[in-house]
Amino acid sequence: MALLELRDLHVSYSTPDAEVGAVVGVDLDVDTGEVVGVVGESGSGKTTLILAALRLVPLPGRIVKGSISLGGGDLRGLSPARMRTLRGKDIAYVPQAAMNSMNPVMTVGAQITESLDLHTDLNGRQTTARVAEVLEMVELEGKIARRYPHQLSGGMRQRAIIAMALAPNPQLVLADEPTSGLDVLVRVQLLRLLRRLVDELGLALLMVSHDLPLVARWCDRAVVMYAGRIVEEGPAPELLTNPLHPYAWALARSLPRLHGEDDLERIPGEVPDLSRVPVGCPFNPRCIHAFDLCRERAPQLISVGGHNVACHLHAG
Ligand code: SF4
Numbered sequence: 001m002a003l004l005e006l007r008d009l010h011v012s013y014s015t016p017d018a019e020v021g022a023v024v025g026v027d028l029d030v031d032t033g034e035v036v037g038v039v040g041e042s043g044s045g046k047t048t049l050i051l052a053a054l055r056l057v058p059l060p061g062r063i064v065k066g067s068i069s070l071g072g073g074d075l076r077g078l079s080p081a082r083m084r085t086l087r088g089k090d091i092a093y094v095p096q097a098a099m100n101s102m103n104p105v106m107t108v109g110a111q112i113t114e115s116l117d118l119h120t121d122l123n124g125r126q127t128t129a130r131v132a133e134v135l136e137m138v139e140l141e142g143k144i145a146r147r148y149p150h151q152l153s154g155g156m157r158q159r160a161i162i163a164m165a166l167a168p169n170p171q172l173v174l175a176d177e178p179t180s181g182l183d184v185l186v187r188v189q190l191l192r193l194l195r196r197l198v199d200e201l202g203l204a205l206l207m208v209s210h211d212l213p214l215v216a217r218w219c220d221r222a223v224v225m226y227a228g229r230i231v232e233e234g235p236a237p238e239l240l241t242n243p244l245h246p247y248a249w250a251l252a253r254s255l256p257r258l259h260g261e262d263d264l265e266r267i268p269g270e271v272p273d274l275s276r277v278p279v280g281c282p283f284n285p286r287c288i289h290a291f292d293l294c295r296e297r298a299p300q301l302i303s304v305g306g307h308n309v310a311c312h313l314h315a316g
Helices: 046-053 082-088 108-119 124-137 142-146 154-166 182-200 211-218 238-241 244-254
Strands: 005-016 017-032 035-038 060-068 091-094 172-178 202-210 221-226 229-234 302-306 307-309
Touching: 005 046, 017 046, 017 060, 017 202, 017 229, 035 046, 035 211, 046 060, 046 202, 046 244, 060 154, 060 238, 082 091, 082 108, 091 154, 108 124, 108 142, 108 154, 124 142, 124 154, 142 154, 154 182, 172 182, 182 202, 182 211, 182 229, 202 211, 221 244, 229 238, 229 244, 238 244
Parallel strands: 035 202, 035 221, 091 172, 172 202
Antiparallel strands: 005 017, 005 060, 221 229, 229 307, 302 307
């Protein structure tokens, strides 16, 4: 049994016209010591998936079906109060846009202390020692505890957020685009740090990203989402070098080439409006391999060569 298990998870948003499926029938496991990266364009449902695992889907969204379990315990059945206790203590959340998620008028040390006061029974001296310990864990100097968020670089702020998240000693970390807005070198440093922390502390990390190369380099498994569905899942490096689903293949091809953004090969077409997902395979209007069956019937996720893939090209 994996630490985090999502089974047949469905999340919908109610609009005046329809129920819009943002996450549709997702099965996903994340085990202790494992880093799983969820990749997709904006609107693929990856952030909603993380929020659902935290039971923080904003209204008018709601989890309509499926199960979420942590260490075998059902999270959907927990009271809001118990869930609030669990978030922060057992499940840490690392949001994107670090500046917005820190209190600008509190020092880093005070914010880590606040997290410890909320989620642990440590006394004053133990708390001070833990603040120093977690700053060291994220490779920040002890004096950073006395700094305010605006006095830190983007990379340092994101490390401070990670320190706050890890301070109560969680089992699972959910990270939403943890490297967005940072330059390439700082992204690599942060991913290396997260990878080391998972390995050393025996954490489980589920992160979402639009950056397939980073996921391929630092994650154990990659999950590709499109229109709220998992379309491919497999060992992370292989999703970059040997993708099976045409969308995963297009994502891998849309990477910046040697000369940067100008050479970026974009995926033609648009992510579908989730209230009007195409009949059949949701990717069919953008897929260069689409054939009649693709416009009639949605492909099921099947196991092919160590990957799970939902594409009629690979069925039978
Ligand atoms: Fe393309 Fe058809 Fe495969 Fe969908 S099922 S990805 S449309 S080939």
